[in-house]
Each structure stands twice: as C-alpha cells, then as structure tokens.
Amino acid sequence: MATSKPTDSKVVAGQTTLGTKNKTSFKVWWRDKGWRHAVMWVAMAFAIYPVLWMISAAFNTFNTLGSSNLIPTSVTLDNFKELFTNPLLPVGRWLWNSFYIAFVVATVQVVMSASAAFAFSRLEWRGRRAGLLIVLLIQVFPQYLAFVAILLLVRGIGDVFPMAGLNTHLGLILVYLGGSIGINTWLIKGFMDTIPFSLDEAAVVDGASHFDIFSRVILPLTRPILGVVFIITFVMIYGEYILASVLLSDTNLYTLPRGLFLMISDSYTANWGGLAAASVLASLPVIAVYVPMQDQLVGGLTSGAVKG
Amino acid sequence: MTAPSSARSGRFGSLGPGFWFRFGSMAIIDAMALWAMYSLIDQEQWLVMAALAVGAIGLNFIYFSSKTIPLRYIAPGLVFLAVFIIYPIGYTIYLSMTNFDQANNVNKEQATASLESIKVISDDPAEFALTVYEAPDGELRFLLVDDDGATCFGEPRLKTDPPSDTTCESIPLDDPANPPDEIDGSTKLRLIDLVAVEGELLASAIDTPVGEAVVVTASTAQSGQIQRYTYDAARDVLVDNIEETECVPTDGNYVCADGRTLTPGWRIFIGADNYVDALTDQRVGGPLLRVFTWNVIFAVSVVFLQLALGLGLALTLHNVQLRGIKFYRSILILPYAIPAFISVLIWRGLMDTNFGPINNDLLAWTGYAVPWLTNGFWAKVSVILVTVWQGFPYMMLISMGALQSIPTSLIEAAKVDGANGWQTFRKVTFPMLMVIIAPLLIASFAFNFNNFINIFLLTNGGPQLLTYDVPVGETDLLITFTFSLSQNAGRFALAATFAILIFIIVALISAFSFRFTKRLERLYGNL
Secondary structure, eight states: OOOSSOOHHHHHHHHHHTTOOHHHHHHHHIIIIIHHHHHHHHHHHHHHHHHHHHHHHHHBSOOSSTTOOSSOSSBOSHHHHHHHHOTTSOHHHHHHHHHHHHHHHHHHHHHHHHHHHHHHHHOOOTTHHHHHHHHHHHTTSOGGGGHHHHHHHHHHHHHHOGGGSTTOHHHHHHHHHHHTHHHHHHHHHHHHTTSOHHHHHHHHHTTOOHHHIIIIIIHHHTHHHHHHHHHHHHHHHHTOOHHHHHHOOSGGGOOHHHHHHHHHHSTTTOOHHHHHHHHHHHHHHHHHHHHHHHHHHHHHHHHHHHHO | OOOOSSOOOOTTOOOSHHHHHHHHHHHHHHHHHHHHHHHHHHTTOHHHHHHHHHHHHHHHHHHHOTTOHHHHHHHHHHHHHIIIIIHHHHHHHHHHTBOOBTTBOBOHHHHHHHHHTOEEEEEEEEEEEEEEEEOTTSOEEEEEEOTTOOEEEEOOEETTSOOOSOOOBOOOOSOTTSOOSEETTEEEOOHHHHHHHHHHHHTEEEEETTEEEEEEETTEEEEEEEESEEEETTTTEEEETTTTEEEEEETTEEEETTSOEESSOBOOBOTTHHHHHHHHOHHHHHHHHHHHHHHHHHHHHHHHHHHHHHHHHHHHHTTOOOTTHHHHHHHHTHHHHSOHHHHHHHHHHHTOTTTOHHHHHHHHHHSOOOOTTTSHHHHHHHHHHHHHHHHHHHHHHHHHHHHHHSOHHHHHHHHHTTOOHHHHIIIIIHHHHHHHHHHHHHHHHHHHHTOHHHHHHHTTTOSEEOSSSSOEETTOOHHHHHHHHHHTSOOHHHHHHHHHHHHHHHHHHHHHHHHHHHHHHHHHOOO
C-alpha cells in the first residue's frame, strides 16, 4: 500500500510547516493526515465494537444479555468450562465436528480439484472444452438450493449404505465434496495456466510420466493457490448451515452454526455468555489465518470472481 | 505377485505401484457398487441401478484403459459433481413439477393402505371391564367382563398387529364384578402394578369371538371397531363405510362425493402447476413478489453501502504515508475474518430489543430504544447494517488493490488538462476502478442475493407477516423463504419450484455479469 510517491498536499504540507507557528502546523497536519487518522479510528470503533462485546461477554460472570457491559465487572472462565461440561449443549463436540468435517472436505476438495485442473490445464483430450464449459456453468448453481433433493438423495443412500445416510457425518461430507468442486477446479486451473509449458516438456524429455509431471512439477508450483483454495473451502464448510441442518438431526452430531443457533434461539433460555465464549474459540483459528493472509485470500477470491 | 515398477508395459499400462493402487481402489469401489446394485434390485429401483451399473463400468474403463489418462484425473471430481450437484439439480426440477408435500410424499399403494388402516368405533360399541393378569412366564393376560357378566380370558396382542385366530375364551366366575386374584396360574395385577405397564396396556388389543376389543383405559376395553375405508380395486375407488360414500382418486388425493379430500395423498406429476401458482396465486405468489422486491433492495443496498464505505476508507489511505496503517488494516479486517455465522449471532445479542446492550445504552443516553429486530422497518435496517459491517473490509481491500493498479500517468494527464481532484476522481479514477471491481461487485451482489446465514440467524426472516397462506416474514429473502416453506410448512414441491426460480435469477445475474465485463473491457481496455 505505502507508495513512495509523495502527493501534492504532502509537498505543500512540508513547505508550510517550515517556519510557521505550531497552531498552523496542527491545522496543516489535520488537513493532510489528521483527519485520515480520525476516520480510521471511527471506522475501527465500528468494526471492533461487536468483537469487544463478544470477548467481554465471554469472560463475564453473568451470562444474560442485560448484565453484560463492554468492560466486565468480574472476570471468569466459567463460560469456557461449561462449553465442555454441559451435556445438553455439547459445544466442544460441535466445535470438533465442524473442524474435522471442514478439514476433511477442504483436503479432499483440494486433491480432487487440483487433479481435475491438471487435466484441464495440461493434458490434451477430446471434450476438454465442453468439460470446461460444463464446470463453468455448474459452478453458478449454489448446491444448497437443491436441499430438498439432496435430503431425499441422502436418505436413498442411507437405505443402501446406512453409514452414509441421514444423520451421519459421512453423508454430509460426501454432499459437501460435490459442492464447490467446480469453482475450485476453475481457480486452480487459472493458476496452472500461468506455469510455463516448457517445464512439462523438459520433464517429458527426462522421461517423466504424466503422474510425475503432476505430482513433482505442477503441484509444487501450484502450492500458493492450493493453500488459498483450502482456506476458502474450509471457511465455507465451517459456516455452512442449510445442508447441515437438513441432514443432521441428532444434537451430538450438529455442526457449530446449527449448534450455536440452538444455544440462543429460545430467548428465555438463551445462554449468551456461553455463545460468546464459543464464538471466541470458534473464530480465533479463522482470524489467525485470515489476518496475515488477507492479501492472498482476497487476491484468490478476486481472480476467481473475475474469471467466473 | 510383485512387478518391477519400471517397464512391463501392456494394454493396462505399466504394472507398477500406480497400477496396484488403482487396482485396489477399483476393487473396493466395484465391491461397493455391486452391493449397492444388489440392494437396489431388492428395492426395485431399476433406473438408479442401471445408472450405477453404467457409472461403475465407465469408471473401470477409465482407470484400466491406457487411452483415458486425462479422464483419470477428472473422474473423482466428476463423480461427486454428477451425484451431488447435477443429479440434485435434475431431481429438484422434477420435484418442482410434482405435488410433493408433507401430506403427499408416498405412492398410491402406501396412501391407500394408510387410509384402509384407519379404524373407527361403530355407533354401537360394546364396553368391557378390563382386569389384567400376569402369567407365570411374565406375559400379560386380559379378563374382559361385559355388562351382562359374560367373560372372556386370553392373551392380548399389539393394536398394530393383525388379528389372530385364537380368541379369548369364556371362563366361569363366581362373581364377575369382582374377579379372583388368580386364574389358571396367572395372578391379578394390583392397581399400583398397572402403572408400570400402562403404556403397554394402551397399545394392546385382544381378539374376542365378537371381534377385536381395544384397550381404552387401564380398566376398560371396547369392541366394535370397524374399518373406515375399503379400497375397491376393480373400480379404483375408496369406499367410506361410515358416510357411505365413495372417494375417487383425483390429482393425488382421494376426493369423496361429499367434497372431502383425504390425506395422506400420493405424489403425482403436475407439470408447470407449481410455477403457475407461484407466479399468479395471490396466497403463494403475493409474498413472492414482495420477497423478491425486498431481496433486490437488500442485495443492492448492501453492495452499494459496502462499496461506499470500503472505497471511502481505501481513498483515505491512498497515496499517503500514515503511521499505524498496518494496525488499522489488521483491526478493520476483523469483521471480514470472523465467520459470518458467529458475528451475526453476536449482533443478534447486541440488537436484542429488550435486553440488548445497544438498546441499554440508547435508553440510558437518549431515553429511547429502537425495536431493532422486532419491527419490520428496523429489522430491514438491521440486516443491512450487519451485512455492511461484515463486507466493507473486503471492499476496502479490493479497492485499495484496484486503486494501486490504476496507472498514475492517467491521473497526471487529467491534472495537466486542468481537472480538479473531484473531477479526476469522477472522470478518471472511478471509471477505471469500476472496470476492475465491477465483476467483484456483481459476484458480491449474487452472494448477498442468497445471503441465507445473515437473514436466518439474525431475524429468521421475521417479523412474520400473517396475511398469507405460506410462512413469510418482513426480512425473508427468497432463499430463507424457500427454506421455511420446506422446513416449517412441508411444502417441498413449492420449495423446489422457488429454488429453480432463484437459480434462474442467479444464472441471469451471472450471464449479465459476463456480458457487462466484456463491455467494460471493450470500453476501457483490458487492464
């Protein structure tokens, strides 16, 4: 962001500050930079207010809405402890469910999309263009729109393989695996296209097979976009609500979005302290990845959107 | 059998570890496919079975022929795409053309059988006093005594079981009004014992020489049940034995001569009726127009406000060296970095009308409270506010990137031509910016058009509107409306219809986006 090019106003500012009184220099500073700081602080207040409240409510002794202030009067870890001890609201389990489901889906998606992208980007075959067009068209359809059909489909699968039927994590994972394969393949293919073909040719001369080229030449070079695709898919699955709530009915099998909603949906028994504590735990890992990687993630999304 | 990993090429490709990995994986997949086909035959699902067989043979060909190497790379993704996207799309289209809902989700045979199982008490039921005994083997025995003192002693069965041939038998009793403590080695249960078996009792019936008698309370039983409906297969009508009318299958339900429509019905194909209903029927289509209008307003204002705020902040930081810029960015990214389902629930707490911290503070400072989520207008403001909060950092980041990529020579040329700051922004910077971020804005519009999480978790579509035939609220988007149609109202086919309509809209937006981008690129050049 920081550009080396000084703007006009900056030059003017530099000139005026020379040999004028402090009062004017504050005015100039304000006109040049001060107001920008002020705008940033206002924007930050807007951005951070709910976050601060979430943190404060998580450590507050009382877990009702009315008793929670921005600055907690007394600090406790009880809200966190309860997440792992209350059998009626097994938040710890929901966290784990969401985590491992999102992890498995993102991992397998990356492998499948990368290999499909390899075929589209590097190999010559009949139907390649038609295949690309289909991928492009399909990714327009949001999978969750078909939730009624998917419910019936998974019920049917359960008649044959009960372990992947309704109310199982495996069933949900399989459904998710079909979900964003189109867009992911498209994203990775776009990146692979920028890798020079001379590398493949050199590898072929060295006697490499198609699988060697894929696994030893192309994949290592695509690692940046694979990381982005993994994170985007992970976060998407982590927060998916519709399919999870349609396919899972047992409280112990819930994923976080469904479970947290259960925690506060009844206003009489709403447990806001617990929700806040769970929110802190559930958002920390995502924030920890997003903040340092913001440029890559936005870049990844951007190139996908531009091409899609 | 071990094969050297190098040569040994044949028509199956080299027999290295790669081959054995494929061989092992396909063996497992084939075994699963065979098992699935076997049970599909059992369920008489011929079409699905045939599709599965074709798919399995295709996969085997792809992984063992040496001419299909590219397909080996796309096959796994393709399988999931076909099963969990393409098939559900087709099935959704099919469902949208049926009458599938809560009361019509079985086939005709099942619906008929269900209606035939309905039993009613005839006009002249026989009442029995019931006494319960326990046989030495722990099973229950019933003693029935009618008003005339006639007795019947025997083994009960479940109400749901079919009638058995063995009925209870008459036994001589000294005083039928006061049954003895023991009959045939079975001991009478005390009242206190009945409590433990009451559930079992109420589910029981016993066959008497005059027909079935069902347990009504722990101490009474009743006979004289008759079957309400009988199906006449020859004429394909359902005869109502009580009203003495006939019910004819009509559009997926039996409709009786006296005008009653019986449920459950069964699933039938009804073509475009749902679409016609959705677009014309006031009770269903009325909310559709209303929801659609709000849906567009929501998506447009969210994208506009996110961009205005994000771009404003990006311009504030553009071309200037500020201390703490990294810190600002790290804080401002937070709303975007926190998963949406979490931040929305937090906002829901903050905005609670009665106890929420925002209203607490407002009350303390101004004496007024805002009905954030409970009033139609304010609920709309709230969902827009929260969605803008979530998305403005993203707009800020992409605007900052886009501003950087605009060639400075253009800006300088404008200045040389005498344009002032605002003119330069309006005539040069902004149009150039739009070329870069327009596709992103359209993508963002498409995303927010279906922003299920924000609406569902913040207001659940509410506050509810009560004037329609279907559940719908002030802040419902098409997608949340569709969801509650199926979850709360059981109108599955109608939900499928709305899903297809939403898809058409989303597809149109994408097509428009594509053409718009092309047009912008022609106008301003591909950056």
